[in-house]
Amino acid sequence: MITEKVDLMKVKSCCINGKLILNDLFKLQRTGEIRAVQKVVVSAKKLFPDSYLFKKWGNHLSSEDQREAEELFQRYGYNAFLSDRLPLNRKIPDTRDPRCKRREYPENLPTISVILIYLDEALSIIKRAIRSIIDRTPAKLLKEIILVDDNSSNEELKGSLDAYIGIIRKERPGLVKKVRHKEQMGLSQARISGWEVATGDVVAIFDAHIEVQVHWAEPLLTRIKMDRTLVLTPVFDKVNFDDLQVTLYYPAADGFDWAMWCAYDGFRPEWYQLNDKSQPGKSPSIMGILVVDRLFFGEIGLLDPGMKVYGGENVELAIRVWLCGGSIEVVPCSKVAHIERAHKPYQHDLSITMKRNALRVAEVWLDDYKKNVYVAWNLPLKDHGVDFGDVTERKKLREKLKCKPFQWYLDNVYPMLDPWNDLFGYGAVCMLAFSQSNKSKTILKLNEKDSLWTSSLCYYRTNGELYIGGIKSHKYEENRCLVDTGEMPGLYNCKEAKKKGFHMYWEFKQGEAIKNRETNRCLEVRLGTNAGYHLILQECSGQHWTIKHVITEQ
Template sequence: MIFNEADQEVRDTGYHQHAFNVLISTRLGYHRELPDTRDSQCQVKVYPAALPSASVVICFFNEAFSALLRTVHSVLDRTPAYLLHEIILVDDHSELEELKEDLDRYVREELQAKVKLVRNQRREGLIRGRMIGASHATGGLFAMNRKYFNELGQYDAGMDIWGGENLEISFRIWMCGGQLLIIPCSRVGHIFRKRRPYGSPGGQDTMAHNSLRLAHVWMDEYKEQYLSLRPELRERGYGDISERVALRKQLHCRSFGWYLDNVYPEMQTVANGNKPQPLFINKGLRRPKILQRGQLRNLATGRCLVAQGRASQKGGVVVLRPCDPRDPEQDWAYDEEGQLVLAGLLCLDVSEVRTFDPPRLMKCHGSGGSQQWSLGTSNRLYQVSVGQCLSVAQPVGPKGYVSMAICDASQAQQWQLEG
């Protein structure tokens, strides 16, 4: 496949906005052949003809146009028409122009009556977005009896955006008399991108908020073990949970201790005189292997990348200064995870929300994304999260500022990591 400069710009913009190669996605089109990866016994299995039709809910926020429509067509192309009642697209207040009039027109002219488009008037998040989609469904939601689906309660509407709802639904279903079954011939693929290409409103930590609600509603006395691992969350607010507590009482749900004994006994370990205790411990992460280390020198200026203040200052920007091989605060390590660690302390990080902000030194989180760099044979430092390269700020000034920029072949974007 041949790429020109325009393609490169599309690809870089796509990585920045969506964290995957949008150029390739667009060229794939809306219809894609996929291999059947099921076991051979599943391929000959015969199912009853009289199955209920299903409503499929697809929530999205700022999704790439081609990827969204390929998802829709995958459902249409691979589902027998008599089993598919409708597809409900829930737009969670997207900002991209291509998801406005262009999407309206495509749904109206190309997808016709099988697809409904629901637009949220504000950002609700994945959890409430699913509930909104379910409220618009007129078929058997996910081929499940609607009465049974609603009997055990829906998602916790007090949870925000994303995170923790998978655990909540598991605890609730098992503790309140239901079951979650593994169907071997049902294949579900879940692809995690290197980073989330969209943030939470206001940059809030929705995982912490949602986990607190989960712990206070469902975990009984065991929530103390969670809070002992996250003591900073003890005084943090988590909203009104009275409706969820009332739901648990109304459904006559069992205790979390019962859940640990009967559903997830693997979570327990023998301790304290052979008394089983939940095993909530942080297992030490393996330190990634260091591939290169030394000073990070810019070829255009001959200067080295250092902290503007101290190498231990979290949130501090990085600048160019005269190279000094005796200075330990000019020592960078590049590891197998793509992290650039200064003086063994902090990682070079970029903002995924405020992309014009300069790179800063932040605590290493080990999750790639904003801290994942590619140092290739071209000597460019490519930032995977934003799809740009580390560059000397133009024009070059005495303060030695650096910034992120669209990748090119200039020496301003060329770096050598040398010991």
């Protein structure tokens, strides 16, 4: 909050050509010579008007500072320029539910080792994470902080970080440990490396761009003391990537889609019936941050070391925990503020490794449902050309742990995940010929040739529904159904089409017509006056269609 205008006499020595040097202003603020910086006197033209960093922040930066801020933003995906100018021990808002603040916890809780993993993180971000953990974790509970560097190239994370660790060790000898990979090994192996040197009863595995809230550890340790087979996650508040302010996030379960992308989801109905948002809730999956009994984590198989770079490793762990004797909870009384980057600097196209890792999860854990992962990535079920590595040891682990089948998970843990049991085919839909008598092999794709079609991806279910543009992974989500509405076909949300009694069910076999079950009219292509082709509905004339990938013949 702004409490005082800047005394220009006090900052006169900080001015060059009428511009204020922000570094010096913040120094004055920290030393108490001024209590707050209200504004910079002279503003410069925005040099990067299209940058996400400057959409809401940085209006008063000089040109020089804008260039530095943008360069750091592109490097890290968040505002490292501002981070370097904030106190390491800054206060963040206490966003816990009032019931959490009144809660008391046992005295004899397990100890905890906090593992921070990073790759080319900003130095001030790591230092602030360390400081928050030390300041907001009872000393008797905090066994150690383990820094795992996945072969960063940032020189600051060597000498400068070591110097800061040296200062901490004078305060708390032996508290901070550091592990550095000689080559980049990815998130899974970085987390495993931290676990291997941990000695606490419980391990908390965090990204390094976090700040813990007061009393973050006690709720988690209390739950694990009650049940060592729990894998827990706190509730993350969002730290904005631009102004680094904390935004409240409410408790939610962690879920995923069939492509193995993680996302927030709703809790099961019984949690909402409690009418108490401070209570832990069971969760189908877990985000990248987790807290678990150290020995149990080893017994359950840690993380899959065969996962590369990023993506899917958290879903793999979640499915394995549920199938092999544990469970996952979100603990709302534990709050951690986490920076949501504007972009991931270590790989611009995350889908490359995500696809590969997702297929690895499917091959080991999903049984007959592994086909759904191929559908989600629009890959053929065979000869897909994706090398997901050797999964022999992970399959042996599944046998050793005597894990349940994936069907149990769908039935008991994540019933809202649509099993896609009746899916016939998926991918591009193409017309083979204009008529049965026409022997030419002209091929037309069902795609953006008409404004109706937003994608060439189509999905046909044996119940007769034909989706255009995508298929949703969850039962509560809306698909877009092809409907016979007249001369031209239409697209409607399937639930709306069904409610209104639209003609939304089709007969289709590979290499044959697409025929509406109720109107008996066929989806066909007609040459328009402008030499373009248009989709129409008419009496069937013999036009045939194929769908790229067929799961099972009818």
